[in-house]
Amino acid sequence: MIRSLLRSTASRSFVCNYSSKAVPLTAETYSSKVSRNPSFKKLDETDIKHFQTILNDGNGLITDADDLLFYNEDWMRKYRGQSQLVLKPKSTEQVSSIIKYCNEQKLAVVPQGGNTGLVGGSNPVFDEIIISLSGLNKIRAFDEVSGILKCDAGLILENADNFLAEKGYIFPLDLGAKGSCHVGGNVATNAGGLRLLRYGSLHGSVLGLEAVLPDGTIYNSMESLRKDNTGYDLKQLFIGSEGTIGIITGVSILCPSRPQAFSVALLGVSSYEAVQKVFVGARKELSEILSAFEFMDRNSQVLAGQHLKLDHPIESDQYPFYILIETSGSNKEHDDEKLETFLANSMEEGLVDDGIIAQDETQLKSLWSWRESIPESSTMNGGVYKYDVSLPLKDLYGLVEAVNVKLQEAGIVGFDDPTKPVVEAIGYGHVGDGNLHLNVCVREYSKEIEKVLEPFVYEWIQSKNGSISAEHGLGFQKKNYIGYTKNDVEIKLMKELKKHYDPNGIMNPYKYI
């Protein structure tokens, strides 16, 4: 499906090409910021023998240096840990035995799902033992009446969705990495992805979890129901906890019916204010069938055009803003009629200057490509600094404008001036979720640019009560930046909670908070 082509990107990351050059060790790159916790035990032969007994399977342990690399590195090649051991348990009980032993011995661990995160959350920093959930990958049960799916945490998202498609259901989450990422990792990082506008957050759709706590205790609320009001909703703590208070081993989730039809329109509007007004109208008139509302600024479309080597589908690409609307529902004819009426009304009101509706599947894909190709287009002049952040809707585009002013003041930006290091800052994203992608397209990476951008970007977000991380969480990368989004009380309460559940601090150390 077209939407799976979209990639959810990092809040801030350098996009760089894969090369054979070794990824620098995280411990060395950040040696001034982090040092190994001396209270953690160093792995020895006795430990390995003990794990062999637990796993009772020669394939469950990885100690070979070459094989370890895949687990030690993140896929963006920004982080590299020095773990000497990967464990691949095949049951929740095995995970429990492993963690219990690690806690007793003070051996630090890193839970790892599909290793598709962008903030270094699933890679070790020093010699933490990696616990890969890839061996726990079964569908446990599916109720075709209620739509409740129960599965292992290591199930790949795409496999879950393919299974559901056969049953007429859809996983209430979709993202670019679906072919690799694990359902458990999605929950652990509270992934939002492409279906949030329609199906809401995982805090609403996850009905139960199974998780192993730092002392080996197995927490199990997998039997949870849609309505259950008997005590604190403990599972919520694990959603977005990034493996710091337990390892999720099982997920129970409510899945909606799969839509029968999709429609897409691309519009040109003359101001960001108009973008907001069109969004309000779409929420009202398209209401229950609205499944995506994406905006892109003019320069993002200019870049996309250069990259796609195509003419823009709307006669001119000179509108300050473009909007992509997707509807999905149970009746294509009804959906199209609603969409056409809505567009006609919006044009009559002067909110939309021009627009096009896809007439077939090919056009639908083509319209989406003007949104999807932006990430790649952003790198075509050299590289890109990426920020994936949340802001109140009214301030969403303000950050892009502020960054461009800042870059101009610093005299380092020039769209047509190859002597300037920065091409431009562009903005696009999920209006429906208040989620902005700010891409600062550059001709080269430099400390000079970074100094202009940071902490300016974080401070600006903080001044608008936004979030420095709309997706992917904190991990290693943003551990020290949480204060830009959360207040002192919140941070204190979080630290206390971490200590409450993981007094030895063995779970995914050096990260999160």
Add this chain to the structure above:
Amino acid sequence: MIRSLLRSTASRSFVCNYSSKAVPLTAETYSSKVSRNPSFKKLDETDIKHFQTILNDGNGLITDADDLLFYNEDWMRKYRGQSQLVLKPKSTEQVSSIIKYCNEQKLAVVPQGGNTGLVGGSNPVFDEIIISLSGLNKIRAFDEVSGILKCDAGLILENADNFLAEKGYIFPLDLGAKGSCHVGGNVATNAGGLRLLRYGSLHGSVLGLEAVLPDGTIYNSMESLRKDNTGYDLKQLFIGSEGTIGIITGVSILCPSRPQAFSVALLGVSSYEAVQKVFVGARKELSEILSAFEFMDRNSQVLAGQHLKLDHPIESDQYPFYILIETSGSNKEHDDEKLETFLANSMEEGLVDDGIIAQDETQLKSLWSWRESIPESSTMNGGVYKYDVSLPLKDLYGLVEAVNVKLQEAGIVGFDDPTKPVVEAIGYGHVGDGNLHLNVCVREYSKEIEKVLEPFVYEWIQSKNGSISAEHGLGFQKKNYIGYTKNDVEIKLMKELKKHYDPNGIMNPYKYI
């Protein structure tokens, strides 16, 4: 609106008529089960003077015995506490000062919203100080673009919804007590109500909270955004915590667009299996417009007919099961066409035997009355034992059948036999939420009936991994029954969490866990 006539009822409660007879003191009724915690201080004049200083307002303190009664009793007149003091703070800071002092002095407190709960959660058991949130009742902000409402916890739900209606939005929760209940109380008890099938749970729609912790700390995440992945989602702990780890003072919630049109159909089907199949079909074909899917068994309709003194709208009322389907969407014509097509298909497949679609607002209300009047109809022979529980869909009606068998075995049931104490057990409820209302209609209340019903009902629910409380929480009534729904690990973790946040146990004692 028609739907507001529906009342969400208690998981288990005796429906009794209001009388001038005094409600027995909870402490006396349950003297064998609960005794005052001697570590709590008894209120004295110094305390009252201190509270006067904090509130700085003569109207903020209630000490008059008659005036206290309203706050000491629940509206079902099942519970009565002996509080000597009600405090009505008007700001979060005042709540904080009060709680801080109470914690230092070990004065126990009960937070109270609209006092519309059914499990005694908002009434004192002994002499706990009642903190009423009714003075904190303002709308703080509404963003017409995003639909995010920020309000005080004491805002009455109906006032919130009326405000939103003017803006074209709807509160994502509706329930019978909307005219009295507080938004903060809804969140504290994780109310589900009538819109859950469409808009999901509060865990998904609440974006931020303000709450005062037992030590007086003000936790504030009111600026939360739709996407924010920076640390543990602490607010989730307060949703459904029933005032045991803090007092919610402010709520930030995402509100959907208000539907433009409603349609309703009433159907007759021949088996509970058919009910499930029609539900699966409705989820698929009506999908995005489905807003209610209620089922009622035959006897519930017979009783409703006797009560309403009307002929059933479907020619015969002899179908084993009836289904009420409501759709709501942005285009009445489209919705009706979908509904008609769905019904035609269902009848062709032999799943639905007969059905009627409301042609106007009057008929729509009339069809709803066959669902709405069941609670009142249930009491017409004398009284009713009510259970509001969650079960896996396939087992939903099994409980009603099991209870009827149990009653027959005990020889105490007879629909037309006035010498038997029980008339019958009927079942109805929200299929979409797996939420069953089991009403055991009786001619009189008796220990004999109670012994047949309990713990049988709870054990049966437990055997199917259901929940003894779909709504209203645990409160005082179900404190000791949590083990029927939650396992030992969950209960242990909850108790530890309570101790973590409220080491002195001053927050809503004698309840919850």
